[in-house]
Amino acid sequence: MPHPGTILVIGATGTTGSRLVRRLVDTGHPVRAAARRPRPAVGAESASFDWNDPDTHRPALDGTAAVYLIPPPGTLDPVPVMLPFLDLARRAGVRRAVLLSSSQVESGGPGAGGVHRVLPELFPEWAVLRPSWFMQNLTGQHQHAEAIRRDGLLVTATGGGRVAFVDADDIAAVAAHALTDPVPHNTDRVLTGPRPLSYAEAAAVLSEATGRPVRHRPVTVAEMTARYAPFMPEEFAAMLAGLDGAIAEGAEDRVTEEVERVTGRPPRSFEEHVRAAVAAGERTATAAS
Ligand SMILES: NC(=O)c1ccc[n+]([C@@H]2O[C@H](COP(=O)([O-])OP(=O)(O)OC[C@H]3O[C@@H](n4cnc5c(N)ncnc54)[C@H](OP(=O)(O)O)[C@@H]3O)[C@@H](O)[C@H]2O)c1
DSSP: OOOOOOEETTTTTSSSHHHHHHHHHHHHHEEEEEESSSOOOOTTTTEEEEETOOGGHHHHTTTEEEEEEEEETTTOOOHHHHHHHHHHHTTTTTOEEEEOOTOHHHHSSTTHHHHHHHHHHHHHHEEEEEEBBEEEEEETSHHHHHHHHHHHHHHESSSOOOOOOOOOOHHHHHHHHHHHOSHHHOEEEEEEEEEEOEEEHHHHHHHHHSSOOOOOEEEHHHHHHHHHHHGGGGGHHHHHHHHHEEEEEEEOOOOHHHHHHOOOOOOOOOHHHHHHHHHHHHHHHHHHH
16 A cells, blocks of 8 residues: 555445455455445444435544545435545545446546546545446346346346446456555546346346346336336436446447456456356355255
8 A cells, every 4th residue: 555544445335345345454454344334344444434424424534545435326416425525535634536436427427427527636546447337236136136036037228238247346356456556546447347248148148057047128218217216216217227228229338458457367257257156155055054
């Protein structure tokens, strides 16, 4: 770590944050793992942190040199909530900030794009990670993964559009480098897996690996909005479904070299990811029986 001090991981119990905490602890970095309901993580300090509760912000920053930022979930414009915290962080001596944004959002764009735009002005050392869609959406706790397990069905408005799904472990590996490399990255990176797949192709991989049929059912963007709406604000549901529409038009049909460039090894394929997820599920089931 170029500047000694604690690394604050916001969203530490989430898909990328939990993996990042493990990596940082394993490589001997002091970590403060923050969430609204923090869970103890071996080797890390934990802290209560809520974007919507400013009283939790200053204590989380005590002795912090670098911070991993996940925007407040379900918010179309996170700037009003995040900016006061980032300003406080800068004044508290944080030098390095790494933001998780997404592949379809440019600097100055919607959502995390507004935070992306100001990050280089606030911190001398920064990075923005812009991953494509996570492989874990189809194997973890996501709504898609639950529908796959429950109904063998993957419903999207992506049509035949392809996505170079990326493993959250690879995102965490890049984040760990961005937070700790002696030379700051000071750039944004679009992170993808090694090969774009349509959702029908991803369903076929899941069928093959699990031995249970999984089928992709294409729907319209309006139908997809209605499916998301019970779980989130209406406008956020429309935005997410709109991203499916962009995939249908080819927005995610590309691969980048960024994971390998930063970590020195190629990103994990969807096939490898699914095989590992199935094996981990079998181990858990065996341990529980
Ligand atoms: N899934 C994808 O395919 C994909 C693709 C590209 C980009 N992204 C981006 O990834 C981000 C999500 O990251 P993730 O998947 O690693 O996280 P995640 O699994 O969605 O978990 C969210 C984390 O944030 C915490 N959290 C929730 N509400 C909070 C609040 N009000 N204040 C502070 N912490 C809060 C949660 O813990 P508590 O509930 O205990 O607070 C949890 O640790 C989103 O911004 C999304 O746009 C996702």
